[in-house]
Amino acid sequence: MPLFESPHASFDRYMEDKPRVFKAISPDNRGTQRLNEEEWRIQMEPIGFLFLTAWPVVNMRLRCKTKGNEYPSGVPNHTSMVLEFKITKWDLEGVTEGKNKPSEFRLSMEGVLYPDRRKGGRSRIKGHFHMSISFAPPPMLALVPPHVHRDVTQAVN
Template identity: 60%
Template structure:
């Protein structure tokens, strides 16, 4: 179903008359002002329903990494993980969309995300932390792993939405861990990433069927976590190979 068809199928018409002046111009969202005011009108008709409060919809997506890791003496993956700015740069290489806030946090302007017929631009603060010697490891990671890099979101903001489209509740969660596994005859690079989203739809989207909402939300999350996995499997390992080549020859 096309985006326009989806909007037409699930948005009930406004009972208030349309004014002749709603015929030209475009809003900052790229919609005609006529449609934008129509949405405000429709939302107003559901204020009582929104005020009553609704249960949040929550969706999650998980993905794992398990690939060969080729280390060199003097250039262990542990040493590489300790350079958090470098690791961040390898995973998020676009300097125009990120800035470092402190020793372990970065602000990222994510690429626009399509959700139903909306386009949102999330801005997130991402934290990278190194842990070692089994201290405060996530429960699924063996305690004898030498080094773990944890990443999580500490703050988020949705940009690009008109006030009438802002959800009354929104929460975005990202939890990830990356570590070298040296059990057995060959070293492995392992990791997990879980992304979750929880929200209450604004009144104008309240009529979207649950199965449509679930399909769209899960599709968005899956694309995001798969993109992150691709960056770890590709960009991060490529930069680690560069890191090994940069070490003095006497260390290698």
């Protein structure tokens, strides 16, 4: 994405304003709550699988890193500032104990945004993130034929 900076308002300064950045990342903040300087709790869109629905709630941390200190791999050390975001905690709402609860559920996400400044005004905003969701279906789904599991899972991908 192209990066247009004003001499009076640098992108680095913008990234230091975490509430503003968070609002840009998550504009529909009806289900968000600021927990502290770096973390927000976000109620995400529901995840549906066959007849089960769950609402993931995540704690997202936004942290600025500067001067090449502890930059993630893939980010050049000469980059002035990196905004790192990461899920630090999560919960599944709407999934009760017992038959409907998955025996295992994992959710992780982390990523970065940073300015890629180039000579000639061709600067860009770069970023990358990795998200992973995995779960083991609850025991009651054992009644569903394997080909239906496979078809539904492929449709979700």
